[in-house]
Amino acid sequence: MRLASKGRPVYLGIDVGSVSTNLVLLDGEDSRSSLVWKKYLRTQGAPLAALKKGLSLIAEEGMWEIRGVGTTGSGRELAGAMLGADIVKNEITAHATAALHSDPTVSTIVEIGGQDSKLIVLRDGVVVDFAMNTVCAAGTGSFLDQQAARLGVPIENFGDLALSSSNPVRIAGRCTVFAETDMIHKQQLGMGIPDILAGLCAAMVRNFLNNLASGKELRPTVFFQGGVAANAGMKRAFELALNQPVHVPDHYDVMGAVGAALLAKEELEKSSGETRFFGLEQAVNCDVTNRTYECRRCPNNCEISEIWRDGAFLASWGSRCGQVGTQHGS
Amino acid sequence: MNCKIGIPRALYYFHFFPLWETFLAELGFEPVVSPPTNQDILQRGLSTCVESACLPLKAFVGHATFLVEQGLDLLFVPQVISVFRKEYTCPYLLGLPDLVRSYLPATVRLFSPVLDARRGKGQPTFSYLRFGLQFKPPLQAFKAWRRAKAVQDELEKAQQNTNSLPGGLNILLLGPRYLTDDAYLNGNLLRKLEELGTGVITAAAYPDAITWPAARFLAKPPYWTSTRRAVGALEQAINRIDGVLSIAPFGCGAHAMQGVLVGSRISGSKAAHLQIYLDEHTSPVGLVTRLEAFCDLLERKMSG
Incomplete structure (x- = not known):
């Protein structure tokens, strides 16, 4: 970094997800790497804009010196290329790292995000098995969002309303399209919204366990993280289905970002090198553009997505043959 | 006679292409194989084929219609009912020629010898020969078949x-040949595994003479050849591998059974199992995330 920074040393973790873009700062001198700052932003289809907004919030405080950067989430490559991240890691590893950091005895992690749901099984602090939703986004946060909006319930109140139900209705959980049909039928029979919401939570949990947990032993300690863990109705439905307590960690909504920051720290300690980070001021002020086009070189017609920073080519994705993108050189 | 005949590069082509191409050439045809699956070909299949069919079957229809559009009016589409005694191919494939014919103009002619090893080990040979006799005298037809074989x-x-x-991370890749060998349908899986530094072995490495006895521990022999080959190969390889990667088309019934059999065999071993379902997705992000996480898991398991 060009500026003589005297800020507090921190590691930056970024999770660019489909629904939210999360940034966290972990204390770089504290051996426990405690979380000192976090931000949960809605991605709203524009990951680069969300990312820049988050970074400008960090820059405004003017008290942090970034030692290293890690990115994760479905937009991890994009964010990593834009910022010069020290490590770009998949969400499973990031979530497992963060959960183990907050409780080394964790054996089961349930993570439900915007378009993914994951189940991670650990033994003695090592990931031994995992499962992700198969081919569609059924049973994830986006669906809860959509249903809450349809029923006119703010998503923040969803959980408490579901908890107030005394008689949850039964709703088909196999597919969210079926679930919606079922919900509408029950609603038209005059059943109350809290009962429908509680029934929906139970159906989603059933769907999750049937799809991801079959044949797996879910031992305590069970963690529930990801944006959907904010929903107390979902937490209770998991507890009822698993017949054991489910823990929602303090920073459940940004666990992916915490994991990315921890992995960045680990990586830099291993290599004992300097961060490749582009710099906070520079990242906030740079002009990043995204260009998407259909390659016409062969009948595959791959959708190529390129990222440019201040007029210079950074990286591209989407090419199946691997020949497009490298043409720009470095 | 120098008549062009089209062979769709899909489904059982990946098992039998040396035999089919050589045999047809020896019989005096000029075999024309469709190019490797690409977006254009798959799109034809997706927009033509019945909605409930699986991805590779839709790709087959795409290849067939592509060939017809290139001006070919002869296609070689054998009806593969069984390739091994007491076993079947999947129900969709049993009726493949009839299904494909319904999507092609009436002027297109399909050559569809029936391969049904359930009726005897020699049945496929006879079937090929009977097909060859339509074009060549007996001795020449026999020689053509022998060369192809x-x-x-x-x-x-x-x-x-x-x-x-x-060495390093070793993975047993299980799945139908028409997915493992089709780089477009499987999202360039093999190249990604190579980039992640893994060694890959597939069920094709083990002949039926090994996988059949190896799968006999099952209470009931599987109906499907691909299932038996996968279970048998796993039994042979299990002590030499770190992980098993199963790939299947979304909604494949034959695979549903195989996944359970593989999963239960793995659960008692040191290896890990990942299942991947493939469908029409054009973005590789989901696939890459799963593969990376799987390799991370295997690496951490090995080192800790």
């Missing part, structure tokens, strides 16, 4: 190389 045997032997595991 020799090419096929040679390739299968070359694939039966189980010593190719390089």
